[in-house]
Amino acid sequence: MLKVTPKKKGHLSTGPILQQTPFWGKLKEYQGCEVRAFNVKLPADRCRGVCRTTEDGRSIIVDDLLVVLQPVGAEYRMAYIPYGPTLEPRDECQGPVLEELSEWLRPHLPEDCLFIRYDLPWQSPWAKDPDCFDSRGEWTGPPRLEVQEIRMNFDTRRNNLLKAPTNNLPTNTVFLDLEYEEDQLLRRMKSKTRYNIRLSRRRGVRVVDVDASRLDEWYRLYRETAERNHIVLHERRYFETLLAVQETHPDDRTSVHLLMAEADGTPLAGMFLAVSEDQAAYLYGASSSHQRNKMATYALQWQAICRAKECGCRCYDMFGVSPSPSPSHPMFGLYRFKTGFGGYLYHRQGCWDYPLQEDLYQIYQAHALNEEGYHLKSASG
Secondary structure (H helix, E strand, C coil): CCEEEEECHHHCCCCCCHHHCHHHHHHHHHCCCEEEEEEEEEEHHHEECCCEECCCCCEEEEEEEEEEEEEECCCEEEEEECCCCCCEECHHHHHHHHHHHHHHHHHHCCCCEEEEEEEEEEECHHHHCHHHECCCCCECCCCCHHHHHHHHCCCCCCCCCEECCCCCCCCEEEEEECCCCHHHHHHHCCHHHHHHHHHHHHCCCEEEEECHHHHHHHHHHHHHHHHHHCCCCCCHHHHHHHHHHHHHCCECCEEEEEEEEEECCEEEEEEEEEEECCEEEEEEEEECCCCHHHCHHHHHHHHHHHHHHHCCCCEEECCCCCCCCCCCCCCHHHHHHHHCCCCEEEEEEEEEEEECCHHHHHHHHHHHCCCCCCCCCCCCC
16 A cells, blocks of 8 residues: 655655755745655555565555645645656556555645646656557657546546646656766767767867856856747746755755856857766756857767766756657757767656646646647757
8 A cells, every 4th residue: 555654855865856856845945836745655566666675574665755836826736746756656557556646645735736746757658559659660659638548547546637738847858878988978879969079179169067157158048049949938046046056955966067168268058967866967958049060069968978977877868859850840959969969768758637626627727728838948959
């Protein structure tokens, strides 16, 4: 039987997923959100992962859960679980586990909480289904929502898990295996990417770690990228907060680095690199529209990969691409750029909602269908 108990936020463990760490909880509190933490125990026969043996001889999986309470309109909130739960139930148990977890969480959430939203890091079951690939071996994506919901709710009691109208965090990404040596990583890249990395070096691009004193330079690049690519723009304070949490709450297992690629003292590209335990992630990126022939974004990504290796990371999440190489997809440019570094595509399940107040949730959902979804901030665009 699954069991959930509240715990202090500061007692969250640090794992490879940044969005489920004490660092991320503190960031969200700085941004004005209420954060809650829980300990989750699940029988080992229902889940994948490292088991523990209890005093009575049972095998269990133990994990933490970070929950962020975010506003939904003026009167209500949702319990948002970014890239969580990190423990992954066996395929046939996923819906029942989420349902049971939701009911355990219900009494620990405020009365104004409209629903629980799980931004699942688990691999999509449709990514393993041969019927979801075309004749060229390209993924065609999951089936229509009704089919996804039937599968997720199989063997649940309430049939209450609903695919969210939008996804918050990226569902499709490229993971790089960093356990190769640097020369091996270069050989695994596409020849054009490898050439551009070397070209950037010849043209005088260097990548440096910078601090908050150069945040204005970063933000100018970021604003320029947002305007050029028509993407949602975070306020400058958002990035100030990222660096402030890094400075005021140091954790040797979690860190955020602001990297800048420059030539002759001129910043040409920048990015936020996050490291959590043994995984790195490319969080936010920006680039100038000028001197693009110097290939600064390639130098930037290559140095981020090298820094991640220096930090002991085994994996690098490039954080968002189109699900397949379709030129008509708005994120195709990201697909082309990021897959050039090698790695493999990974398709997450995205956001799933568990309504706590069903009538009000239906009203919310009708409004949400008219809103924009996730927009990736990219250094390659």
